Every structure is written in C-alpha cells, then in structure tokens.
Amino acid sequence: MSDKIKITIDGKAIEAELGQTILEAADAAGIYIPRLCAHKDLLPIGSCRVCTVIVDGRPQASCVKPVMDGMVIENDTEELLQHRRNIIDMMFVEGNHFCMFCEKSGNCELQALAYRFGITAPQYPFQFPEKDVDASHPDILLDHNRCIMCARCVRASQELDGKNVFQSIGRGFDRKIGVNGEKALGDTDMDVNDKAADICPVGCIIKKRVGFETPYGERLYDKEPIGSDIEKGATA
Amino acid sequence: MTTRKITIEPVSRVEGHGKVTILLDEEGQVSQARLHIVEFRGFERFIQGRPYWEVPVLVQRLCGICPVSHHLAAAKAMDGIVGVDQLTPTAEKMRRLMHYGQTLQSHALHFFHLVSPDLLFGFDADVAIRNVIGVAQKFPDLAVQGVMMRKYGQEIIKATAGKKIHGTGAVPGGINKNLSIAERDGFLKDLDQMLEWSRAALKIAKDYTVEHLETLADFGSFDSNHLSLVREDGAMDLYHGNLRAITKDGDKIFDQVDYQSYYKYIAEEVRSWSYMKFPFISELGPEDGWYRVGPLARVNTCDFIDTPEAESARQEFMALTNGKPNNITMAYHWARMIELLHAVEKIKELLNDSDLQGSDLMVKGERRGESVGLLEAPRGTLFHHYKVDENDQVTMANLIVSTTSNNVPMNLAVEGVAKKYLSGMEITEGLLNHVEVAIRAYDPCLSCATHALGQMPLVVELHDSQGNIVDQRSRG
Structure with missing residues (x-):
C-alpha cells in the first residue's frame, strides 16, 4: 500500500499508513503509548483512556483515532503522565x-x-x-x-x-x-x-490451579517494564 | 494505700503488639499478672472464598518475621488438597532448605537483636544502653554476626522462595524453582563462617544459662507438658513428622500421632481478656492440658538430633537435668541456639545434595476436600487446617500458631516473675523489664498469635484495686 503519510509524535517525524490508528502507527515506529483496554488482536473501544494523547492541541484516545497526514501528537509529556x-x-x-x-x-x-x-x-x-x-x-x-x-x-x-x-x-x-x-x-x-x-x-x-507456578524473575514484567517490547521492536 | 494496677504497654523487643497488666494489693504484693494480646486479626475469616492455591502466598502475610512458616504450613496443607502425600525429592529438599534458612535468620534475629541486650548488660541495666544500638557499640563483632547470619538465612529464603520476605516458592504439590549451581556455590562459600558463629552463639547461651542457673531456675520457671513434631525414629525434625506430647517428667502423653487428626488431641479455649486462644491437650482438660512449644519443647521431646554438633549440644543440655525435660523458661535461649547450629548443619547437608538441582518440581494427585499442614516454626508447632469446596474455594481455616500454644506458659512466666521481683517494691523500668525478659524467652510473635492488624510494641499498666490506672509505662 502506498498511502504513506507523515505524523509527528513528541517532535519525532514518523511515517504512518492511512487506516492505522495513532496507537498502531506509534507501535510500528517503536513509540510506546500506554494502554489497558486496547489489544492488538481486538477492535478498539477507547474505553480506559490510558492511551490518551494530545492531537493538534486536543485530547484523543489514540487507540481509536485514525492517523491523518501532518498530525502533531504529544505522548510522553509530564501533563499526560499525570493524567495517566x-x-x-x-x-x-x-x-x-x-x-x-x-x-x-x-x-x-x-x-x-x-x-x-x-x-x-x-x-x-x-x-x-x-x-x-x-x-x-x-x-x-x-x-x-x-x-x-x-x-x-x-x-x-x-x-x-x-x-x-x-x-x-x-x-x-x-x-x-x-x-x-x-x-x-x-x-x-x-x-x-x-x-x-x-x-x-x-x-x-x-x-485455575496454576497460580504462582512461575517463579520470581521469570514473570513477564520482572526483567523489563511494560512497553519495552514495543520500544525495542520498531517495525517501521 | 489502695491496690494498684501496673500496665506494661507496649511490651518491647517482641514481635507484635501486647501488654502486661499487674495487680498489686494494699501491701504492694502482686496478686495477678497477665499478658494480654490486644491485636485482632481476621485471617481465618477473610481467606474464606479464596482459591486454595492462593493460600500459601496470602496467609504468610500474617507475619514479616517468619512468613516462611505460614507459607510452608499452608503449602503442606494444600499438598493434601491436591492429593499429594509425597513430594518429589527436589521439591521437598528445596522446601526444607527454605525452612532451615528461615530458622537460621529468625533465631539469629531473636538472639542477637532482641535478647542479647538483656543477657549482655543485665535485666535492669540502663535502658539507654540495653538495646541493639548499645550492643552494636559495646560488642560490635556480635552485632555484625547477628546481621550477617540473618542475611545468610534471608538469602537462602530468596533463593528458594523467590523473595526474602513473602515469596512464592512453595506451591500445592511442590515448588516452583530449583537451586542453581551458582546459588549453591554462593552459600557454600560462607557456610563455614556460619557454622563458626553458630557455635559461638551456642556457647554464649549455654554459658549464660549455666552461670546463672540458680537465678534462672526460679525465674518464671515452672513444670509443664511439652509438644512438638518428631520424626518417626524420634529425631528432631523441624519440617515434618508426627506429634508427640510429654509430661514435665518426660512421660509420653501421646506419640507418633498423625497430625491430620490433631483436632482429636488438641482443643482450644477462649478467655475474655485476650484475643489469643488457649490451646490444651484434650484428654488432660484446660486446667492441666496446656503445654509448651518451641525450641525448649523440641529439645525436650526429641530422642536425638540427626546432626552431630547439635546432637552433642543436646546431650550437654539434657545432662543438666539428668536426661529429664528441662522446665527452665530461660533455657529456651540455649535450646534455640542448639537449633540454630542444627539449622546450619542441615543447610550444609542439603547444599551438598544434588537433588536441589533436579527439575522434577511438582506432582498432582486426586483432589481432597480437607487437609492439615503442620511444621515446627522457629517459635514452635504451627497448625494450618483447611477445607476446600468442589469449586476450589476455601470454606474453613483454622490456624494454631506457636505463640498461641505458649499462651498459658507465658502468662505463668509473667506472673511468676512479677510476684518474685515486683512484690513490695517501688516499680522501676528495670524491674518491669524482668517481666519482659520472661516473655522474650518464648520469642512470641503476637501478630501471628492473633492473626492481627496493628502496630508492633507492648505496654505495662499499674491499676489500683478499683481498676484505676495508677501508673503506666510504654515503649515503641
């Protein structure tokens, strides 16, 4: 698909595809936007609001907001961190x-x-x-x-x-x-x-009946904070 | 002069929150002295409805000092719930290592940090010095040993349970990790030092008891029954065994009782002035059936200890009373240090066992609805009893913790010391500390005993005959 567009997240210019949500475009670019209700295998519903970002000055749930060419997005800011x-x-x-x-x-x-x-x-x-x-x-x-x-x-x-x-x-x-x-x-x-x-x-x-069978040190978030996989695994 | 009531609140250098009240008559003679446990907790109630596999992790939150005891006792009960009577060698040995690690750290904490100020400076020494800071200043080597031994035990807990406090190692039917070669080698490196320090601590406790025998024989001491788990061959076993109870003279009240049926042998009584229950041996009744648990009881009840240095120390200990049970309250310290050495010897034995590196960690059997888990916690026999329904939810829990079993004995020790040392005297902090010294011998964990919420320390109050508070001393 050739519908490539440009958006900016926290001052960093990234390439996105039309039809992606901001969350999807950010994931592909290795930028982690925190989320809870959103899941890669499910349709988004914009319910928890943890993924809220500022798009051109207005708050938007990034899991449901489609990208548009030239969007200026704020994600990693002190104000948003406090909201989250x-x-x-x-x-x-x-x-x-x-x-x-x-x-x-x-x-x-x-x-x-x-x-x-x-x-x-x-x-x-x-x-x-x-x-x-x-x-x-x-x-x-x-x-x-x-x-x-x-x-x-x-x-x-x-x-x-x-x-x-x-x-x-x-x-x-x-x-x-x-x-x-x-x-x-x-x-x-x-x-x-x-x-x-x-x-x-x-x-x-x-x-049932499998709780605590994984020891400390081997659990998902024991070694790295949540979002590290996205930050390391940029695909775009 | 009217009668008075003294309250010591909080009692210090013990785990948990409690107070002592002492009633003095018109002549200033002690007429009654009691240890009240004023915390209230609700673990037995609020774990109802929780899934059974959560219990070993949840219920250990009773305590921050020896949570491993609750973790393992609950796990042992849950082994029964998942139909497992025999763990894999790796699982059983990992759990044992965890347990000996905690016995080491708990006994070291108690002896070096909570009790040594009384033994090193005297019961009525200046309170400004008679504390762990005073010990660190005057006996820095001892203070460091206490810290390092505790650290060693805590590191073993971390390696077996995943965390130094409130880990998750034991799961129903097994354990969730083994011991890596690197972890094992780390512990082997410092093992000889631990052995040496344990021998030295044992010597301090033994020498103190022998040198002060005349005083200690009458310091809150009394004849009592003793209860503990023993192995099938009569050996001391802190992790698993059958119940044995003996009289003050060493005669067996019962022996090799499968603890799954403990409730046929032990009953509990409630009294209005304490949140702690009063357990007793059913066939003897509440008046005569109370008993002591913990290091003193264990050394008294077992036929032998299966590690050479601790066994030799046990024989010396028993020789003092011509092979009969030792009923001296302050001998708890000596017995506790025999166990400290035993724990280190056991750790050595286990570290050299390649089963710890095995990978067969868990087994499951046919689900059962009810099970009991017992072990010998640092402070004594610990009972965990659960019923679980077909949906895997806990419907009933009964816990009898060591300190609860020592309830009557601690009260007798408090009364004995109060009558001997406070009657007719002007009450000073040093005299009141004598009462606390007797309590500390039992290393009580008041938080555990009431399964409670609350702050730590203890209180002593002086009341008149009408019950008015005349004097009060508190610390904490």
Missing part, C-alpha cells in the same frame, strides 16, 4: 487489588503500568467495594475484585472465540462484567482454551 497516573490510581482504588497475594503479579498490566509510572501508593481513598468471586467454572476463576472494566473479555469472546460469554451490565459504579449463563460462568459455554481466558490484563479472569 490518575486513571491508573482510580482503577486501583475502585477495585480490590491486593498485588501482594495476587497470582497475576508480575504479569499484570495494571501493576506494570503503575510501576512504569512510578506509582508507589494510591493518592485517592480506597473504596473497598463489595465484589464477588465466581468459581463455578471447573477451569476458570472470575474474580470481580480485580476487574477494571476494560471489556477485553467481552470482545475476545465475540471476535476471536465466536461466542458471547461476557457482557457489561449495570451502570456507573455498579457496572460489572456479567456472564451469559443461567447463574454463573460455569453455566456458559466458556472453555479454558478460549482466547477470552487468556486476554485479561489483570487478575480477574485466571486459569
């Missing part, structure tokens, strides 16, 4: 995220972003919401305490597995991930080999 910190911070206090005994620790994108952003403790008061644990499925645990409502599972089940296991239900603070089953996850057609079982960025949807 605030979002991550709110996610921590709105759920019950106890990293110290969560088996996703070291492989968790929320935790890894907090480390990358230098968040050592939340600045907002913990909400300690009452959340339940759905252990009804023989091979998969659904722990709502750790859900950040990214809806990756909803999309993965529909787009990749050809199923419709998950849906967002409720409104506002009470919004949660529901399952399309009689009562609980065990009543759905979810299978442990589904893509949706592997796509959760946090410790909400986890495979």
